[in-house]
Amino acid sequence: xxxxxxxxxxxxxxxxxxxxxxxxxxxxxxxxxxxxxxxxxxxxxxxxxxxxxxxxxxxxxxxxxxxxxxxxxxxxxxxxxxxxxxxxxxxxxxxxxxxxxxxxxxxxxxxxxxxxxxxxxxxxxxxxxxxxxxxxxxxxx
Numbered sequence: 001x002x003x004x005x006x007x008x009x010x011x012x013x014x015x016x017x018x019x020x021x022x023x024x025x026x027x028x029x030x031x032x033x034x035x036x037x038x039x040x041x042x043x044x045x046x047x048x049x050x051x052x053x054x055x056x057x058x059x060x061x062x063x064x065x066x067x068x069x070x071x072x073x074x075x076x077x078x079x080x081x082x083x084x085x086x087x088x089x090x091x092x093x094x095x096x097x098x099x100x101x102x103x104x105x106x107x108x109x110x111x112x113x114x115x116x117x118x119x120x121x122x123x124x125x126x127x128x129x130x131x132x133x134x135x136x137x138x139x140x141x
Contacts, residue, residue, distance in 0.1 A: 002090045003040045009053035013037075014076035014084035016057050019066030020102075024125045026083060031096035031124055033087030036064075038100050044137040047100065053088075095122025098140045099129040 005013070013036055021028040039047045039056045050056050057067065066072055076084070096102070101118055104126040105111060111128035113120050118130035134141050 014080040019069040019072035034096035042137045095129040098131040101130040
């Protein structure tokens with residue numbers, strides 16, 4: 001386990017992963033989970049005060065748009081919970097390995113080389129993942 005969590009927080013993470021990436025399949029949801037866990041681990045940038053999964057999910061400003069989606073509400077499925085468990089146990093998937101941010105460009109646009117001054121780590125389906133420079137967030141590199 002790379003972050004501490006309660007059963008309720010595991011369900012929150014699973015719901016967030018679903019709301020942000022259900023259209024990206026299991027691997028896409030795992031990558032979104034990686035970004036969330038990274039925000040809990042990171043003691044840098046706008047994530048210094050984020051110490052729990054609950055704080056990460058509901059961070060404001062700078063949180064996830066998925067929390068306002070109808071997909072965020074309702075209990076997670078057994079599969080969604082198992083994906084969340086894999087992430088909190090330390091499974092990582094490139095390009096989300098060191099990423100703290102992601103977004104989905106609209107209308108067929110491609111990923112920008114930087115987003116909020118962060119470098120593109122890579123993309124998966126419709127999501128672009130961004131990571132801090134080496135040395136900025138020592139917990140992630």
